[in-house]
Amino acid sequence: MNGAPLLDIEYVLPLRWGNDETMDDLTAYLTRLRAWADVTVVDGSDPDRFASHASAWSSLVRHIPCDETTGANGKVRGVLTGIASARHERVVIADDDVRYDYRALAAVVSELERATLVKPQNHFAPLPWHARWDTARSLLNRALSDDYPGTYALRRSALLSAGGYDADTLFENLEMERTIRATGGRIHSRPDIYVMRRPPTARHFLSQRVRQAYDSWAQPLRLAIEAAILPTVWILRHRPGSLALVLLMIVVLAERGRRRLDGRSVFPATSALWAPLWVAERAVCSWLAIAVRLRGGVRYGGARLRVSAHSQRSILRRIAEEAGPRWPQTATDAGGR
Template sequence: MTVDAEYVLPLRWTDDAGLDELVAYLTDLRDLIDVTVVDGSSPERFAAHARAIPAGVRHLPVDPWPGHNGKVAGVMTGLRGARHDRVVIADDDVRYDEGALRAVVGMLDTADLVRPQNVFVPAPWHARWDTGRTLLNRALGHDYPGTLALRRRIVIDAGGYDGDVLFENLELIRTVRAAGGRVVAADRIGVVRRPPEVRHFLRQRVRQAYDDFAQPARLLTELAVLPLVLLSVRRPRRLLAGIAVVVALAEFGRRRAGGRRLFAATAALWAPLWLAERAVCVWLALASRLRGGVRYSDGRLRRAATPLRELRRRRAEHASRAGATT
């Protein structure tokens, strides 16, 4: 039995090195769910993708959408053209198996948006490094995956979401919340994510740190890490105690919500390395902010995401204006 939902994959490639593996994934996926690839690649690559993508998978160009974040335009194109109300949005490196797909879509019976847990497979050194971030996120709340499942109608009725932000997944989550939707963190449902190439991983370090401007408390905490480390350099016991606390916190994140089934026993040991990286990159992100925003495509994006209270205020004003005209 096929899944009563749509799978939307926004795509914008400048290199087709992974095309054969993606096509193999889509070939299997099309037997489970209706699939739409929204392709913002160059005309030459778009044509090559159209030839390679298997029959039964819909391949669409990106429709115009306000803002500089091309992924938002791709997602909104897919949502507006979806043939189902239940939609799974996934980056091109996400790989669902049938069990995870059915579980996530099934949760939309009682939720408006579901955020599962991404797990890197395979796990080279840089994937294990970044898993440190994942475990700390799980310990302090929930991780932000490269895939979400949602009810299409709630986003369409909200007028879509902002395309001028960097942290587009958080913007989408907050848009659903501002519209009164129920958001569920499915931390027990692991969804495979392919690790990026090392060069791409390194390019993303400052950009990912810039996402913290959407979470001020986290931003201030991470900005404080580097000064605290520098003050502790001559006190190695204090430094070692801090490292131990970070590992323990990450291990708590690994153990909660069935995480031991998803993450390796040594995963928490990478958390101090990730935090050391973030302690430096968050200051570089601050410097980018002072220069007008982080580099994205051929320009800069200043905002990471819109505060939830602002989205709620805008929605209330829109509803008030709509009521005044009826």
């Protein structure tokens, strides 16, 4: 959007690349983005690739190295580095595959007038088969509660006052949300603010199936429901009519998520039909995630991460211990979710 005013925000983009296949697309995006916001790219790539990125981006945005001492989760390290060096109170955090337009960026920033943390809704573009498959997950999440996007807007001071969030957790988005809640922050879900996201490669998508299922360890009820799918199918194996009814209910539920808050403007009409495939995937991967837990956790960046995300109660306890006895425990909900 040419002529749009500069927003009073810091846009923090953490990345750690093993190849530069998407560099041209990201460079074009940064070129647009710098007219709308102050941008900081936190780069945890190897030295040669970091130097190449610096050559391409330093004239466009601020390009800085990632603090490698804060934990095993590289994305969290990048976020915490970016938050610490941010020049603005209002910060937008976005994965390297997120592509805001000006309207969506301005909308999440405006919402920070009333909230501590804002959750918009991602949607994939373009839509290869694996992006359609994963879109079904978003639709089911939208139908039942909220989706977890690859981008958030937040107030820098809230995260700093909490001492950051744990960089040794796998489900870093949920860990950050619970940390903000533990400090008494207000989280606003805005599933009506649609932000484009580039799909991963099919190979990367396939490599993430068990890892994403492992995230449910942070939500025990969800994990129990997902693990119950295979036994339920076994019980109904000789009742095809009942199985067909269950499949229909899954499609209807996904369609409800697609229709919520004008979701039809970004989610194609066939999106809900992929939902049974995603549910079948999660039925299998939830048990694989249980097996991985017994082996010590998911491999991530050369280490094993056992904790998906901490309960809100344990986060509140950690913040209180680090701040000392005078820290006011004023969270609106100190219990786990």
